[in-house]
Amino acid sequence: MARDPQGALIALNRFGFGARGGASGDIVNAASDPRGFVKAELARPNAALLELPGLQSTTELGQAMFAYQLEVKMAREAALKTPGLVPVEAPPAAMDKKPEAPANMNNAMTGNTTMTVQPDAPKPPPAVALPPNVVQKTYRAEALARIQRATIAEGGFVERLVVFWSNHFCISAGKGDPARMWAGSFEREAIRPYVLGKFADMLKAVEQHPAMLFFLDNQQSIGPNSKAGERGKRGLNENLAREIMELHTLGVGGGYTQADVTSLARIITGWTFAGREGKIGTPGSFAFNANAHEPGPQQLLGKTYDDTGVTQGEAALADLARHPSTAKFIARKFAQHFVADAPPPALLARLEGVFRKTDGDLKALALALLDSNEAWQMPMAKLRTPYEYLISTGRLLARIPEDPGRYFAGLQTLGQPLWTPPGPNGFPDGNAAWAVPEGMKLRLDLAAQISTRLPDSIDPREMLDVVAGEAASSETRQTIARAETRQQALTLLLMSPEFQRR
Amino acid sequence: MDCCESRMLGPTRRSLLLSGAAFAAWAYLPKFARAADARDPRLVVVILRGALDGLATVAPLGDPDYAGLHGSIALAKDGPNAAIALDSFFGMHPAMPEFARMYRDKKAAVVHAVATSYRERSHFDGQDVLESGYAGPGRVQSGWLNRAIESLPRGERVSSGLAIGPTTPLVLRGAAPTVGWAPVNLPNAADDTAMRLMQLYQDRDPALATALSQGLKLDKIAVGDEMKPKGGGNAVAAMRQVARGAAKLMAADDGPRIAALAFDGWDTHAQEGGPVGRLAQLLGGLDGALAEFESGLGAHWKDTIVVVATEFGRTAKINGTAGTDHGTGTIALLAGGAVEGGRVIADWPGLANGKLYEARDLAPTTDLRAILKGVLHDHLGISERALAERVFPDSGMVKPAKGLVG
Numbered sequence: 023m024a025r026d027p028q029g030a031l032i033a034l035n036r037f038g039f040g041a042r043g044g045a046s047g048d049i050v051n052a053a054s055d056p057r058g059f060v061k062a063e064l065a066r067p068n069a070a071l072l073e074l075p076g077l078q079s080t081t082e083l084g085q086a087m088f089a090y091q092l093e094v095k096m097a098r099e100a101a102l103k104t105p106g107l108v109p110v111e112a113p114p115a116a117m118d119k120k121p122e123a124p125a126n127m128n129n130a131m132t133g134n135t136t137m138t139v140q141p142d143a144p145k146p147p148p149a150v151a152l153p154p155n156v157v158q159k160t161y162r163a164e165a166l167a168r169i170q171r172a173t174i175a176e177g178g179f180v181e182r183l184v185v186f187w188s189n190h191f192c193i194s195a196g197k198g199d200p201a202r203m204w205a206g207s208f209e210r211e212a213i214r215p216y217v218l219g220k221f222a223d224m225l226k227a228v229e230q231h232p233a234m235l236f237f238l239d240n241q242q243s244i245g246p247n248s249k250a251g252e253r254g255k256r257g258l259n260e261n262l263a264r265e266i267m268e269l270h271t272l273g274v275g276g277g278y279t280q281a282d283v284t285s286l287a288r289i290i291t292g293w294t295f296a297g298r299e300g301k302i303g304t305p306g307s308f309a310f311n312a313n314a315h316e317p318g319p320q321q322l323l324g325k326t327y328d329d330t331g332v333t334q335g336e337a338a339l340a341d342l343a344r345h346p347s348t349a350k351f352i353a354r355k356f357a358q359h360f361v362a363d364a365p366p367p368a369l370l371a372r373l374e375g376v377f378r379k380t381d382g383d384l385k386a387l388a389l390a391l392l393d394s395n396e397a398w399q400m401p402m403a404k405l406r407t408p409y410e411y412l413i414s415t416g417r418l419l420a421r422i423p424e425d426p427g428r429y430f431a432g433l434q435t436l437g438q439p440l441w442t443p444p445g446p447n448g449f450p451d452g453n454a455a456w457a458v459p460e461g462m463k464l465r466l467d468l469a470a471q472i473s474t475r476l477p478d479s480i481d482p483r484e485m486l487d488v489v490a491g492e493a494a495s496s497e498t499r500q501t502i503a504r505a506e507t508r509q510q511a512l513t514l515l516l517m518s519p520e521f522q523r524r
Numbered sequence: 525m526d527c528c529e530s531r532m533l534g535p536t537r538r539s540l541l542l543s544g545a546a547f548a549a550w551a552y553l554p555k556f557a558r559a560a561d562a563r564d565p566r567l568v569v570v571i572l573r574g575a576l577d578g579l580a581t582v583a584p585l586g587d588p589d590y591a592g593l594h595g596s597i598a599l600a601k602d603g604p605n606a607a608i609a610l611d612s613f614f615g616m617h618p619a620m621p622e623f624a625r626m627y628r629d630k631k632a633a634v635v636h637a638v639a640t641s642y643r644e645r646s647h648f649d650g651q652d653v654l655e656s657g658y659a660g661p662g663r664v665q666s667g668w669l670n671r672a673i674e675s676l677p678r679g680e681r682v683s684s685g686l687a688i689g690p691t692t693p694l695v696l697r698g699a700a701p702t703v704g705w706a707p708v709n710l711p712n713a714a715d716d717t718a719m720r721l722m723q724l725y726q727d728r729d730p731a732l733a734t735a736l737s738q739g740l741k742l743d744k745i746a747v748g749d750e751m752k753p754k755g756g757g758n759a760v761a762a763m764r765q766v767a768r769g770a771a772k773l774m775a776a777d778d779g780p781r782i783a784a785l786a787f788d789g790w791d792t793h794a795q796e797g798g799p800v801g802r803l804a805q806l807l808g809g810l811d812g813a814l815a816e817f818e819s820g821l822g823a824h825w826k827d828t829i830v831v832v833a834t835e836f837g838r839t840a841k842i843n844g845t846a847g848t849d850h851g852t853g854t855i856a857l858l859a860g861g862a863v864e865g866g867r868v869i870a871d872w873p874g875l876a877n878g879k880l881y882e883a884r885d886l887a888p889t890t891d892l893r894a895i896l897k898g899v900l901h902d903h904l905g906i907s908e909r910a911l912a913e914r915v916f917p918d919s920g921m922v923k924p925a926k927g928l929v930g
Contacts, residue, residue, distance in 0.1 A: 239794045242845040255596075257844020261793040264645070264850070274646045274661070280882065283645075405732075444788055445574075447648055453731075458692070460704065462732060463739030466721060470713035497727045501720055510717050517721050519729040 027492035029056030032398055035406075035524040036360060039178035040414035041488050048177065049491040060179050060392055064385060069180045070214040074167050080207040080232055083160055084306020087203045088298035090156045157203045161195065164206020165426040165440055172413045173422050183217045183388060184209065185409065186359050188441075191228045191270060192448040193237035195441045204233035205441040221352065221382030222343035229266060229339060230308045232295035238262035238446060245291035245316025258316075263287035265446045271342040273351030282323055288316040289327060290335040349377040352387075355451075360391060362400045363452045369396040402523045405457040407449065408436035410524070411465065415472060415516060418489060419480075436464055469516040473509040482511035490520040547770045548692040548704030549780030550670075555677035556905070565862065565903050566774055566828040567782045568817060569669055571693055572810070573651055574790035576834035578854030579875075579886060580803055581620070582634045582868065586613035589875035593841045597798040605799030610634065614868045618799050619807040622815040623859060630866035632859040633928070635895050637870050639836060639888030645850035647791065650835030655694035657893070657916045666698030668915050669784055672900050673700040675910045682780045696784040703738070703780070705769060760809035763787055767813035771820025782904075787813075790834060794845040814859050826861030829903050829929065833892060839884050840875055853886030856895055862903060864930040869895075891922045898925030 030052035034041050037060045041048040052059040063069055078086070172181045188209045195202040212231040216224035228234050235241045243259035244251045251257055263286035267278045292315030296303035303309035310332035319328045325341065327334050342348060353373035357365035369391075376383075376390040391397050406414065412432050416423060423429065426440075433439050443449045450456075482502050486494050498518045505511035515521060556563070583599040584590050585607060591598045599607040599615055607615025608624040614634065616624045626632035642653035642661065649661035657668025682703065696702050718740055725733035766785060773779045789806060796803045810832070818825050837854030853873070858865065871889040873879050881887040893916045900906045900915065901924045912920040 239845060239847075242794050244844050246844065251844070256846070259793055259843050259845040259847065260849045268646050268648075274644075274649050280645060445647070445791075457731060457735055459735045459737075459739030461739075462736040466713045466718060466736065470717060495728055497724055501724045505720065506716065510714070510720070513713060513717050514721055514724065518724065519732065522732070523729070 025053045025492075026056055027053050027490075029053065029398060030059075031490055031493040031520070032056060032402065032524075033059045034177055035414075036397070036402065036404075037177065037179045037392070038182060039172055039175065039410060040417055040521070041490075042174075042417045043420035043485065043488050046420075046488075049488060052177065053491060056398070057392055060177055061389070063176055063179045064218060064388060066180075070184055070217045072167060072171055072210050072214055076163060077167055077210065078160075078207070080204055080211055081304055081306040083203050083207055084200070084232060084295065085298075086156050086160075087199060088305055091199070092298065157199050161202050161205060162426055164210075165430070166423065168206065168209070169413065169416070169426055169429055170422055173416045178413075178417075179388075180217065182360075182410075183384075184214055186356070187217050187224065187384075188213045189443070189448040189451070190355065191224070191234070192443050192446065193233050193441070194443055194446075196439075197237050200236045201233055204231075204236075208233035209441075216384065218385040218388070219383075221348075221377070221384055222340055224384070225270065225339050225343050226336060228270070229262070229290070229335075230293060232306065232308060235262070235293060235295055235308070238265055240290060241294040243287060243291050244314045245288060247317055248291065248315055249313040250311070251314070251316070258284070258287050258291065260284060260287035263290060266290075266339070267342065269447055271351070272345055272347040276345070276347030276351060278323060281321075285320045285322045286338060289320050289322065289338050291316045292332070293335060343382055346378065349374045349382075352382075353377055356387060356391065359451050361397050362403060363454075366396045366400070369394050403453070404524050405453050406522055406524055407451075407456060408433055408438040408465075409440070411436070411522070414521065415469075418485060418516075418521075419472075419476075432468055435468065436461065465522070466513070466517055469513045470509075472516065473512040476509055476512050480508065480512070482508055482515050485512070486515055486518075486520070489515065489518075494520055547766055547783060547785050548696050548702050549682065549770075549773070549783035550673045550696070551701040551703045551780075552681055553679040553778065554673075554781055554904070555679040564824065564827055565781065566821065566824055566860075567899070567903060568770070568774070568828070568830040568860075569695055569784040570810075570813070570830060570832040571651070571655060571695060571784065571786040572790050572832065572834040573647070573786055573788045574792075574834075575647060575650070575836050575838055575850055576790045576854055577792060577796065577803060577838040577848050578636065578638075578834075579837070579840060580796065580798075580848075581617050581807060582610065582636055582855050583607050583615045583617070584613060584636070584872065584875065585609075585615045587872070587875045589840075589877075593875055595842045596846055597796050597801075597803075597842055599799055607799075610868055613872075614870075617804065617807050619804040620811040622811045622818075623857065626814070626818070626859050627866055630930075631861055631863055632857065633863055633865040634868040635856040635858070635870065635890060635892075636868055637853045637873055637886055637888055638856050638890040638892050638895065639853050640892045642836065643852065645836065645852075647835060647850070652694065654833060654835045654892070657695075657896075659918055664694060664697075667693070667695035667784075668896065669695045669782065670698030670700045670702070672904070672906055672911075672915045673782055674698070675906050675914065676904065680778070682778055693784045693786040705773060760805055760812060763809035764812040764816050767816035768820055771817045775821050775824055785813075792838070792847050793843070793849060794847040796842070796847040817860075828860040829862045829899055830857075830859045831896065831899060832857035832859070833896075837886055840880055840886050841884065851885035852881045853888040856892060858895075858899070858928065862929055864927055869925070869928075890925075893919050893922045894925045895928065897922065898928045900924075902926075902929035 030049050033052040033056035034048060172178060175181045191213065193201055193205060193208060195205040208231050212227040213224065216227060238261045239259045240262040242256065244254060244256045246257045260283050264283045266286060267276065267283065268274050272278055292311040294309055294311050296305050296307055296309040298305050302311050312331060315331065317329055319326050322338055327338055353370050357369055357373055361369065372394060373387060373390055376386050380386040412429055430440060438449055486499060486502055498520055501514050502511045505514055579594060580597060585601050599617060601607060601615060605618050608618060608621065610616050610627060623632055640653045641659045642650050652661045652664055655667045656663045692702055692704055722733060722737060725736060770783060770785060774783060792803050814830060817830055821828055833856045834854055837851040838848035839851045843849050873887040873889050879887060897911045897916065900911060901908060906915065908924060911924065
């Protein structure tokens with residue numbers, strides 16, 4: 023087959039995380055058959071799963087978190103009872119209850135586990151050992167596993183799909199301990215098994231995952247006429263129901279009303295997770311609390327759903343997954359992410375058609391994208407997101423990280439803190455968000471920082487061949503060749519259009 | 525990347541939660557700022573993203589239905605943490621004593637039961653309408669403040685230490701060039717490297733060349749130590765900090781006159797809290813931010829108006845989780861020496877069952893555009909026609925509110 027250098031660049035950068043350094047030969051391999059290079063990843067069984075020793079299930083993690091929270095509470099109470107001892111605040115993750123507290127988040131993001139003391143309290147006695155902060159440890163382990171996987175993946179298309187769907191169904195670790203604890207397991211259990219499976223299955227797994235139920239408050243939502251509603255002080259919370267329709271399925275113009283939001287909220291009352299005491303199920307697992315479920319049939323989008331317990335909501339989700347608005351909404355978002363901020367209408371129509379015809383088969387959707395001509399013809403005008411930028415850099419330098427701390431800091435600086443988007447609509451996806459002056463300047467500053475530690479064994483001119491091969495422009499080649507130092511050359515390479523655009 | 529990353533990115537280097545607070549400004553001085561007359565108006569628009577509970581912030585204590593609807597989180601006239609009386613009917617949230625003081629001094633006003641023209645309940649569409657100035661969602665190319673600025677004669681370029689923040693709020697996006705600032709702390713790349721990269725971008729990628737050159741040029745001027753991010757703190761400190769930095773920039777002779785800020789985090793679905801709690805903390809941050817503008821702008825405060833607005837309100841009745849869901853009518857706040865203040869501007873619809881919008885929300889009786897137009901007209905001298913056609917397209921029937929500016 024003839025070599026296609028431009029196709030190779032698209033295969034690696036538009037659909038993947040860029041070429042790996044070392045002896046990977048990615049750009050050469052991709053150039054012989056760009057489409058086949060990307061498709062090969064999809065053919066691998068269970069390509070998206072991430073199972074490593076040490077990564078635990080949501081349920082196990084939940085139980086570990088409950089135990090930790092109890093320990094903190096008891097230690098605090100004991101300290102209060104002991105004369106002479108002053109209460110010490112828990113380490114950051116345990117206090118991190120507010121999604122809008124950047125300082126706390128920063129601590130967790132950067133691994134700063136310094137104890138915080140009441141500002142006006144006397145100094146606590148030394149050597150009060152705090153229990154290990156399991157929330158923070160888990161978050162770092164999960165993040166590391168994800169970053170490592172993306173760093174070593176062949177082209178990275180499957181990992182890019184994971185990131186896309188994870189952002190579509192995002193939660194924010196900033197919401198509090200459970201969200202931080204479960205951010206990784208949520209992605210492993212509710213996203214990864216389905217990125218090459220059925221949309222409807224992913225939807226159900228997401229909306230029944232404890233992390234999502236916590237993030238959008240559904241574990242607190244109580245049917246007003248349920249047993250719990252009649253005796254209790256709490257009632258309906260429509261947060262999750264609204265975002266299911268607005269952000270997860272139909273899209274904002276998708277044809278639902280306020281009445282539909284309220285209906286869906288009632289339908290999914292009782293969807294929660296079991297707490298430490300395990301009254302309604304295994305602690306830390308999804309549970310249907312019949313006592314909190316709103317009794318009776320509900321009308322949603324003109325259809326009546328009889329009260330069949332948890333299956334009432336499952337039936338509603340299945341129909342939302344199959345709704346024509348969902349196909350349209352997903353097709354657009356998918357094409358916008360991978361191809362262009364304003365994707366060609368013909369491509370959108372084809373993707374929408376495939377989604378509908380295959381009943382939301384996401385592998386078929388991915389293949390339809392790869393098989394289209396548009397996906398290979400549209401100019402590489404999108405800027406890499408900060409996450410893509412940092413992962414691509416690590417791949418190019420062939421460094422498999424052993425600590426995620428620097429990635430956390432870099433992502434935070436560039437405005438895309440890991441698993442912590444500003445709202446339930448996820449991180450923005452487009453040049454308007456990322457190709458902005460301060461963002462570019464910070465990318466440059468970061469590239470310069472990374473380059474200062476470049477070992478002398480690396481030749482930036484050869485690295486340009488690794489990145490782009492024959493697709494590299496003569497201007498970029500010259501700019502790198504004429505650089506004053508290796509460090510400067512690498513900075514320029516990392517900031518070159520060949521590296522930043524996709 | 526182990527070997528190649530810098531220690532500079534370690535835990536001692538912090539940056540603010542960038543999406544949580546952003547500041548951007550018009551890159552030029554309006555011509556009239558240089559005019560011989562003493563008037564040199566400044567305008568700050570603060571967008572609260574997430575939908576502020578107006579009924580919790582400025583509580584209609586005199587409405588017989590308020591206490592029942594807002595239930596466990598309702599403010600009270602008396603007792604500990606009582607609301608601060610604004611008049612015989614409305615009470616200010618106790619977390620906002622600075623605003624209440626400005627109000628007493630007639631330098632702040634409240635607009636109540638106000639809403640944009642948007643009547644659905646999606647945050648993202650609601651923010652688009654609030655910030656774009658169009659009657660409906662889906663127009664996100666430019667914001668009303670940017671188009672208002674386009675009607676002003678352009679003077680010299682502002683030259684304070686400004687770069688564009690990681691994101692410019694939509695309200696200020698558009699054809700009129702903007703600058704911004706975000707407190708981020710990362711050592712700069714060498715000038716020579718930046719120049720070489722600029723050259724490459726000019727040859728190969730003009731869009732990135734434009735972006736980077738703005739980022740570099742405006743970042744050159746040091747902004748002073750007190751504007752660097754500090755460790756510790758929280759959302760409240762972050763709001764104050766951004767406001768402090770913004771005020772410092774705007775107070776300079778060649779600093780921007782027209783700016784926008786956005787603060788996130790107002791989506792209080794659960795455990796909103798009453799006089800103390802989650803919303804109270806955020807309001808405390810907002811109050812602190814207003815105080816920072818007042819002190820930071822110094823002598824210019826007398827010519828300043830700060831407008832605070834949000835995409836929509838929240839349900840009148842609290843939901844089942846001691847919070848409020850997406851609603852409609854809410855408040856807008858005006859603060860600054862140029863405000864004809866000391867009053868709550870409201871055509872109060874009442875909270876009785878039949879009076880609520882769709883039987884759940886405070887009914888909007890004032891169009892937010894009327895308020896914004898009134899400010900733009902009286903404070904910046906933008907013509908009614910430009911306001912009706914260009915700034916808020918197809919809004920001729922919404923007349924500018926009169927007498928907002930002192």
